[in-house]
Amino acid sequence: MFSVLPTPFTNAGDVDLDGLCRVVDFFVKAGVNGVTALGVTGEVARLNERERGIVLDTVLGRVNGRIPVVAGTTADGLRTCIEYSRHAQSAGASAVMVSPPRMPKLNSDAVLAHFSALSSAVEVEIVIQDYPPISGFSMEPLLLARIAREVPRARTIKLEDPPTPFKTSRILAQCDGIEVSVLGGLGGVFLLEELLAGASGVMTGFAYPEMLVDVVQLFKSGQVDEAADAFYRYVPLMRFEFQEGLGMSIRKEVLHRRGVLTEATIRPPGTMMGGSDRAALDLLLRWMRDKQRVSWT
Amino acid sequence: MFSVLPTPFTNAGDVDLDGLCRVVDFFVKAGVNGVTALGVTGEVARLNERERGIVLDTVLGRVNGRIPVVAGTTADGLRTCIEYSRHAQSAGASAVMVSPPRMPKLNSDAVLAHFSALSSAVEVEIVIQDYPPISGFSMEPLLLARIAREVPRARTIKLEDPPTPFKTSRILAQCDGIEVSVLGGLGGVFLLEELLAGASGVMTGFAYPEMLVDVVQLFKSGQVDEAADAFYRYVPLMRFEFQEGLGMSIRKEVLHRRGVLTEATIRPPGTMMGGSDRAALDLLLRWMRDKQRVSWT
Amino acid sequence: MFSVLPTPFTNAGDVDLDGLCRVVDFFVKAGVNGVTALGVTGEVARLNERERGIVLDTVLGRVNGRIPVVAGTTADGLRTCIEYSRHAQSAGASAVMVSPPRMPKLNSDAVLAHFSALSSAVEVEIVIQDYPPISGFSMEPLLLARIAREVPRARTIKLEDPPTPFKTSRILAQCDGIEVSVLGGLGGVFLLEELLAGASGVMTGFAYPEMLVDVVQLFKSGQVDEAADAFYRYVPLMRFEFQEGLGMSIRKEVLHRRGVLTEATIRPPGTMMGGSDRAALDLLLRWMRDKQRVSWT
């Protein structure tokens, strides 16, 4: 179970490095198996290159070897992707996470060539992120199996192309005989179903990582009903937090209410939740406390 | 609260008109305020024109005036859309539901002109369906407000463009001074939050319509906490049922298990749920029965 | 060289069957090898099912066996696609032309299954139309090769996914050992380059079919420079006619000026060319007459 870290900003919009250290501590304390810096949840698209470097170094420094750190190193150009990935490797990241490069008229052969060239240039594992709204490209199970076959370093897939449980099954069937790991994402909203379909775990930024840890552990120890019960009770919140186009704002608000973030600021043009969204969150957190005995602090 | 009706098929793939009558009875008995025939849930894209006519006539005949019936009449050409809409009107439908026509390079002015011309040709209300994955076009709040202003017959919006609660607020703000009704859709997964944002109700095909009826009634009578509790307990199932690309198959399976449908058949190229999806559904329905005391029969 | 036929409408918007006969005569007289009815150029998306039938019957009747007729039979549902295709076959069409069905989350396996099931249901050839803006799905060379291998009836591809010459080469390389025919489309704007890349011909609705016939004949007889000269001189017009989102309106205007169509009417929501587009067309046709000695009558 890997948590994707948010990047805290001050009210003025600067990266808040002290805040980032608190974020790291919170997730480590929750018992996650690893953390991912510079993912979509980290608003990496709205950091400049200097900030990317500082955020990664801060996370690595604060984690200090306690758990593995994955670094997002997606770039539109292969050369830049390699450059980011090599820096992450030198700095101590255990793996890099990479989406297909954004480019009009991209095709499967070019995606395979991209991961293949990247693999030749680094020595760490490559997590393939399959999130079409960000990359603009849908990777079919056949392509993911081709990559797994030809690029052994790239056999972990962060799957975020719904329906994810169904696609998990199709990927595993295509990869027959090759060991691949599928990790769910998308806020964890289908975690249980992904595990039932054969996923190895989850890598997402949901603001209650302790629940994700529990669900994965219960499931892996064979306590499926207990995993299911633990999971379903959080689904209303997971679904609410992971609203398309609004997810980062809600997630930071929840982490703010939990005391992890001083500010819930996101960078523009990210969309901020509105008044009725806040009322809805109040209602939901109250229900979780009163009916599900889930405290948010 | 309007339910969008599925179209039952026999194992051989023919429209099952007896089954359709049972479907109508089930939803009427659940207490819904109206039903919608020939929507996405009705697999309208996979019916030919003769079948469209028969399905609508069967639904109208079986409902027999007990509640209003909305008819989906979307078409790529204006002329065909008008033809479908006039037929629906003559046959007794209370309203027609229409998406923007699918066409490369469509723009807001053409969408406005489409609804305006349709409005001149019919005398029933027009429900605007805002579901970009089907129409290929995103209608912004400003456009919906222009339509509401210039086409008084088209002031009900079936909103299926996430984040729907947020967009509900934006539409209502833009329509300031004009009475529009926003209805949630998308399987009802954000119903409570849509109501909090000002939505008037919901029009969707969720297989437990009695819960949707309850939630709307509790909410409208001011019992917000009760509405919330009733709603959240179903969210795990709603979310599961409304999986992108797999929704129709799951929904029909649930209605089959509830005894409403004899067969859960959908027409190709619709995707059928796989083995692990069935296991996940078993687990979820068991939890609903044991922990939430929700029976599926 | 196949011409895709426009569907003439009266000013009132009705299908003009006499006009359609004149259209057929014009294209037959131009020496084309075949014609295609009910394609995108035929505004098939804006015909109802009755009109589809009448248009196809009229074309077949007027052609009367002089040249082959291809019928567009794309539908969102497999069952409807088969129904259209069988009707076309019974009515005398030599082949059917089919795009992937429009459906959110469509994938390669479903597309293969669609063509495979269609193939089992008919006895005529299947032309696969690869035009992503209409189908919403990009077929990669690998998929087209899989279809060619598994569905022998579907080895002709109407390729309209740019860059078409480049993709022609890639398809032919993937199909190594299987005889496939690639036909260019997209208004013929890249016809020469497609032939150089190995295309077998072209299927499009360009309003000067006699030129397309010439270019293909010259090229096939080895007179490449002559083919090129004949082609390049028309490129300014081909490019102008095939403007995205405006093509049908311009094409019908040119055919109207050439005396083939009584009216240049297209059906809404199709976009009509504006005043400056007409001025631009005047200028271009004048240049073709004065400098290239191409008359439009």
Next chain:
Amino acid sequence: MFSVLPTPFTNAGDVDLDGLCRVVDFFVKAGVNGVTALGVTGEVARLNERERGIVLDTVLGRVNGRIPVVAGTTADGLRTCIEYSRHAQSAGASAVMVSPPRMPKLNSDAVLAHFSALSSAVEVEIVIQDYPPISGFSMEPLLLARIAREVPRARTIKLEDPPTPFKTSRILAQCDGIEVSVLGGLGGVFLLEELLAGASGVMTGFAYPEMLVDVVQLFKSGQVDEAADAFYRYVPLMRFEFQEGLGMSIRKEVLHRRGVLTEATIRPPGTMMGGSDRAALDLLLRWMRDKQRVSWT
């Protein structure tokens, strides 16, 4: 008439600064009114931030005030966009060119806010780039008019959303009373028609800038037929060069043959033209030389 500059790379893939100076000299000598650095043609998506800075500084240094320089400063985050823009301003750029930020669920209000905030942070003109395949967002004429009204610094539009002549007319109609400048792009393939529709000029990377200069000058001096003749003769090449997904490779090859670039290298994952594309280019350039008396050196 502004030329968008390519960024030359060595065979090893490094930025070739000497080559870039030769590129600048070539375009200045061709008589263009200005140049644009860091555009799509400059493969800006495949440069890292350090390289962006060096390229811009090199162009500004070599131009040395002879003509205005526009700098592409698009970024997914507002803050980074402002940072790039301020740097460009300090370095001496006359204007910045900016696309809407890439983000799922972007809307018109957020785009307006983006340009408005950028405008408050800089003192140079803002050229709005309307190129949906890159930005993922279609800006309708109404939005462009809102921006023109509310952000006076952003009244120049590089229009690359076909059909561009038609859209030019619609934008100018919407902007009634506000002075906006529409510049064509898209390789110049519709330059003449854009001018006829009211465009002020063109900003593109076509490898024969001298022709673009001629056409604009002839047109502006009222010699429309002469402009048209000059233009149409180049259309076969313009169309060929601007092939979707292959344009950069062809353009660099042409500039290489013209002696401007030492190497035609583009950076991966950019697609390189294939063998039949080269044969097609040979044929076309030979025709231009023999029949149109256009030399490529």
